[in-house]
Amino acid sequence: MKRIDLFLSERELNRVCKAITAAGAKGYSVMRHVTGMGPSGEISEGMDFSGLGANAHVVVFVEDALLAAVGKALRPLLKRYGGVGFVSSAEPL
Amino acid sequence: MKRIDLFLSERELNRVCKAITAAGAKGYSVMRHVTGMGPSGEISEGMDFSGLGANAHVVVFVEDALLAAVGKALRPLLKRYGGVGFVSSAEPL
Amino acid sequence: MKRIDLFLSERELNRVCKAITAAGAKGYSVMRHVTGMGPSGEISEGMDFSGLGANAHVVVFVEDALLAAVGKALRPLLKRYGGVGFVSSAEPL
Amino acid sequence: MQSSLVLQNLLSAPVLFFFLGILGVLVGSDLEIPSPLPKLFSLYLLLAIGFKGGMELAHSGLGPQVLLTIGAAVTMSLLVPLTSFLLLRLRLDGYNAAAIAASYGSISAVTFITAESFLNVLEVNFDGFMVAALALMESPAIVVGVILAKLSAPADDVETPGDQENGGDQENGGTSLRWREVLQEAFLNGSVYLLIGSLVIGYVVAAFSPAGLEKMDPFTEKLFYGALCFFLLDMGIVAAQRLRDLRQTGAFLIGFSLLAPPVHALVGLLVSAMLGLGQGNTLLFMVLCASASYIAVPAAMRMTVPQANPSLYISTALGLTFPFNVVIGIPLYMALTRHFIPVG
Amino acid sequence: MQSSLVLQNLLSAPVLFFFLGILGVLVGSDLEIPSPLPKLFSLYLLLAIGFKGGMELAHSGLGPQVLLTIGAAVTMSLLVPLTSFLLLRLRLDGYNAAAIAASYGSISAVTFITAESFLNVLEVNFDGFMVAALALMESPAIVVGVILAKLSAPADDVETPGDQENGGDQENGGTSLRWREVLQEAFLNGSVYLLIGSLVIGYVVAAFSPAGLEKMDPFTEKLFYGALCFFLLDMGIVAAQRLRDLRQTGAFLIGFSLLAPPVHALVGLLVSAMLGLGQGNTLLFMVLCASASYIAVPAAMRMTVPQANPSLYISTALGLTFPFNVVIGIPLYMALTRHFIPVG
Amino acid sequence: MQSSLVLQNLLSAPVLFFFLGILGVLVGSDLEIPSPLPKLFSLYLLLAIGFKGGMELAHSGLGPQVLLTIGAAVTMSLLVPLTSFLLLRLRLDGYNAAAIAASYGSISAVTFITAESFLNVLEVNFDGFMVAALALMESPAIVVGVILAKLSAPADDVETPGDQENGGDQENGGTSLRWREVLQEAFLNGSVYLLIGSLVIGYVVAAFSPAGLEKMDPFTEKLFYGALCFFLLDMGIVAAQRLRDLRQTGAFLIGFSLLAPPVHALVGLLVSAMLGLGQGNTLLFMVLCASASYIAVPAAMRMTVPQANPSLYISTALGLTFPFNVVIGIPLYMALTRHFIPVG
Numbered sequence A, B, C: 001m002k003r004i005d006l007f008l009s010e011r012e013l014n015r016v017c018k019a020i021t022a023a024g025a026k027g028y029s030v031m032r033h034v035t036g037m038g039p040s041g042e043i044s045e046g047m048d049f050s051g052l053g054a055n056a057h058v059v060v061f062v063e064d065a066l067l068a069a070v071g072k073a074l075r076p077l078l079k080r081y082g083g084v085g086f087v088s089s090a091e092p093l
Numbered sequence D, E, F: 001m002q003s004s005l006v007l008q009n010l011l012s013a014p015v016l017f018f019f020l021g022i023l024g025v026l027v028g029s030d031l032e033i034p035s036p037l038p039k040l041f042s043l044y045l046l047l048a049i050g051f052k053g054g055m056e057l058a059h060s061g062l063g064p065q066v067l068l069t070i071g072a073a074v075t076m077s078l079l080v081p082l083t084s085f086l087l088l089r090l091r092l093d094g095y096n097a098a099a100i101a102a103s104y105g106s107i108s109a110v111t112f113i114t115a116e117s118f119l120n121v122l123e124v125n126f127d128g129f130m131v132a133a134l135a136l137m138e139s140p141a142i143v144v145g146v147i148l149a150k151l152s153a154p155a156d157d158v159e160t161p162g163d164q165e166n167g168g169d170q171e172n173g174g175t176s177l178r179w180r181e182v183l184q185e186a187f188l189n190g191s192v193y194l195l196i197g198s199l200v201i202g203y204v205v206a207a208f209s210p211a212g213l214e215k216m217d218p219f220t221e222k223l224f225y226g227a228l229c230f231f232l233l234d235m236g237i238v239a240a241q242r243l244r245d246l247r248q249t250g251a252f253l254i255g256f257s258l259l260a261p262p263v264h265a266l267v268g269l270l271v272s273a274m275l276g277l278g279q280g281n282t283l284l285f286m287v288l289c290a291s292a293s294y295i296a297v298p299a300a301m302r303m304t305v306p307q308a309n310p311s312l313y314i315s316t317a318l319g320l321t322f323p324f325n326v327v328i329g330i331p332l333y334m335a336l337t338r339h340f341i342p343v344g
């Protein structure tokens, strides 16, 4: 199986989750209140209340076969709104 | 080494942590207030206060040799109470 | 690429983040309010307000070539203040 | 008269904020109360209601009517799960029927609090010992629910020792130890423990250091109404989100969750009349019978009857029964109370 | 007189706590208000200010001056983005100019609240309907901002159907549907929705169940000043952190974010004088014109104009314009008000 | 008399909620106050106590007795770590002895607040300048602790330049810069900074814009007692969880953490008598000497003396000394005060 890790603004979270489900993934997990630094600057916890929002971390475990579909659905969103995504290998426990 | 990622309801957290320690792992980390979707439906942040609770994310790094023991201890809990577990490879920094 | 996972006390977070940037990484993500168990005992959510603080989880994705530099910068901090670090492989989505 | 009561309830601040939350979800607003803020309000309300209840209990004392009323409430929390179970069993398997039945035998503290606010606005008196009844209705329903689930378990589903070993569930060596877990969930889960604890503290402070009461007043009394509004805003959001889950619930359960409250309230009215309760206490007694738990009981069921589907018992209690009681139930029960129970 | 007003403002508790937050960051203290506590205070302030505004609106009624003032406020929120855009376009691309312009057309509720506190201390009256003006100035600025961004988009940047498919953005089948999203962001984002909702609830409760007003008072009125202090402590921390980002902002934008407020305030003064507003309402009207949004508008711009750089519009509104208004602007505008607007 | 004081303390709402938290852990309840809610209460209490203290300081002025008392308090925070260090060194290595000594030289704000509440219930007066003493006792103890740790460091443990490079610790080029870090931890850590800042703000507002005081009152004064109860509920939970860690602590440290408080309190009593303080101030002075820090000092020690084991200094200060002072210490010290200090 593949493990996909996404870090993006919590503003875009809803769209990203919808895209994941629409691409056929059976599940995902979301952690909010994530801070960090990336190409477009620093996101601190203090911005949580503002319109900028903090980041979210989304983890999706999918069958290898689904990776392409999920990636295809997510890449344009990450490109359009910012955020990063990485893939690694994993096995069910 | 192996990295184990568990996503489960925070209600079962105590048992899972006890099982991890009992199986011989030297450490683990827990993130609370996790939301997500899985075979048994959606868990939203709003349910945190209710009896349903939110999810928790548990990360355990163990020696390869311990994986079997930890897996044996955790699989019945995940089966009984719901939740998912995945394994991947990792090395100490 | 490599994925680095750090678990450490949120007290040391600032230094660790500075060290990561100084070592040349382009980004990182931080999750706070992490609890857990490790060689130096248990960290519970209740200690968040105290001087002990809770843990933080830092995730850094770096090019393979940067791993050595980041590792060199972080290992002494982990040794001095406690905390653990692990490396695994990942690819951009 | 009844329609004016409904209006008076609908136009009160707590119910309006509840609607605001529901409406927000329906129209697609991204308003949310991030976790753990709802928990803060829920802990605060339990602490405040417990403390005030204990305080008033100290003033009224534990006379025979108090004990009788509490006893009747506990009895209701034992009987309602039984009758509900028999009904639910017509369509559901034993585990789900037992878990839902336990939920309806137990109570919803926020519904109770909203009813108290309503009585305050109507300037109808009620007694602090009703909070004691509230506090004592959670645990019995849980115990009954677990027993019903075990009794209806298929023979081969009884856990074997081997299972328990694999489960890593160190505490359970056999049936007797399993009971310790059930009792712990029933009597020591966070919300029950905080409510009963605050009740005892309110009682003790009122009895032994009354100077402290006035100093607690701004926190437990003055702030209460506003905090309830804020929490009901969140409850509206959560209830509306749960409404979406009802597709999988089916017509039978939807019917149950809307009909059980008034039926149980009617039984509560009968009992209240027999006990000779006043109008305020009668309304609260009816609300205790009519409401269903979405905090303590689901938490306990999840641990002790994992075979049941949590979204069934949470969605019905939180998505249907709670809004029904808060919006229509309370004024309806009040109208019945006014009709059948003599004033003071 | 003016300098004494500045001092009176500087030595008030809310502004002092704001400074405490700024100073903390500057000297390197690790003081922080962890998330989501700032959100708690921000939701509380919106709820309380909305409720109180609605309450007073019910008392004052919706007379012609009320409607005229609200109409003028909405007009300002449409015009300010246009003029700001033309100015900003001198140096910035269309996306960034549009997003910043929208922010300055909209308002900052906390600046408004701080001005209200200032008026309270000076014992100058103002009216509840100004909150309605506040609530209605967010959405138009957002809509204008999006239109400006679209108009100035290069031809090849218009999304093709294929793009949208890949984007997985199921809701958008074409231009008309894109509008639904813009309107949703403009009228239903959490803070606008909560403010307007609380305003309506305050109105309804005051009109139909006034008994509830007194019960809300400890929460919405008594607690307000202290909660504002606590929140401004956090705002100081956040504003100071944003100051660091200003290096990338450039002198032009820094100049804009410090000059736009007093200029817009002057226009507001003119309009107020024409409308015949009293001193209190005039100050509030000026503050509405002078302040810039760092909650609702950035949230909306982020979704609808993702090509703009959020740190530009957030850092100017939050790191410069907000502190300027809170510290210098409010007493300055008050001095102007006293000079040009007759008492009572 | 003494036993009645103990009872009066035990039966007060804050102490009862503290017990409720402890008991919850002991019986296995899953009651918890999720993070960051405890932080909210802890920040609130510091802000409120600082503001009120500053306010009263403005009223009482900075006369010679005020300065003498504050000077004596600071002296105690320098001496207590020295004597404690000598004692602890009998059994512990230098790092741990220094860190624990620093903790006991410093103070626990919540213990102080609980003592104030106790005095309020007894209707015994005390002065606002004691809060200034409280605020100024944290930093010196930290500095002494770091010096002691450095002095007792084995020669080869002094960091080499190479170490520092590897550590990526950009700020430290040598010994002088290391000091900047220590002073920053001592004087600018969040809780010290907020307490002193709020004290100054309270002073300034009382002196220059007293109209603001009344508006702060509901937040800083009225709400205080209830918020203290809520926070002590959490402190009980946390203290009980820490108790479990005491297995690794050993009898020597357990003895120290239970005997140091009364011994230090006695010294405080002596100093108070020499200073001619009244009964209320004497109790507070004793509590300052007797209590140990589990927020500011541990945070600083963790950064500056990482060789020490945090669970040793946290568990003793939080798991033993804090409960001892809150439950037994305060009434005990009050009984001594009544015996040795003349009324008014």
Ligand SMILES: Nc1ncnc2c1ncn2[C@@H]1O[C@H](COP(=O)(O)O)[C@@H](O)[C@H]1O
Pocket: A007, A008, A009, A035, A036, A037, A038, A039, A040, A041, A042, A043, A055, A081, A082, A083, A084, C026, C027, C028, C029, C030, C059, C060, C061, C062
């Ligand atoms: N190399 C990286 N490793 C870990 N997290 C990253 C990395 N780059 C970006 N991020 C996360 O992604 C968020 C959004 O990135 P961006 O909007 O592209 O700057 C950042 O705030 C970080 O939380």
Ligand SMILES: Nc1ncnc2c1ncn2[C@@H]1O[C@H](COP(=O)(O)O)[C@@H](O)[C@H]1O
Pocket: A026, A027, A028, A029, A030, A059, A060, A061, A062, B007, B008, B009, B034, B035, B036, B037, B038, B039, B040, B041, B042, B043, B055, B081, B082, B083, B084
């Ligand atoms: N494929 C998946 N990838 C990531 N997280 C998952 C996945 N499946 C389930 N989860 C997480 O596990 C939780 C419990 O799953 P379950 O109770 O089996 O529905 C969900 O709420 C998710 O947070």
Ligand SMILES: Nc1ncnc2c1ncn2[C@@H]1O[C@H](COP(=O)(O)O)[C@@H](O)[C@H]1O
Pocket: B026, B027, B028, B029, B030, B059, B060, B061, B062, C007, C008, C009, C034, C035, C036, C037, C038, C039, C040, C041, C042, C043, C055, C081, C082, C083, C084
């Ligand atoms: N084997 C492990 N797997 C996952 N997390 C760990 C592990 N060991 C330590 N940790 C985390 O690292 C934190 C600090 O560890 P330490 O200070 O070395 O005890 C712990 O509180 C855990 O959150």
Ligand code: NA
Pocket: D080, D103, D104, D105, D106, D107, D264, D288, D289, D290, D291, D292
């Ligand atoms: Na019931």
Ligand code: NA
Pocket: E080, E103, E104, E105, E106, E107, E264, E288, E289, E290, E291, E292
């Ligand atoms: Na404006």
Ligand code: NA
Pocket: F080, F103, F104, F105, F106, F107, F288, F289, F290, F291, F292
């Ligand atoms: Na001390």
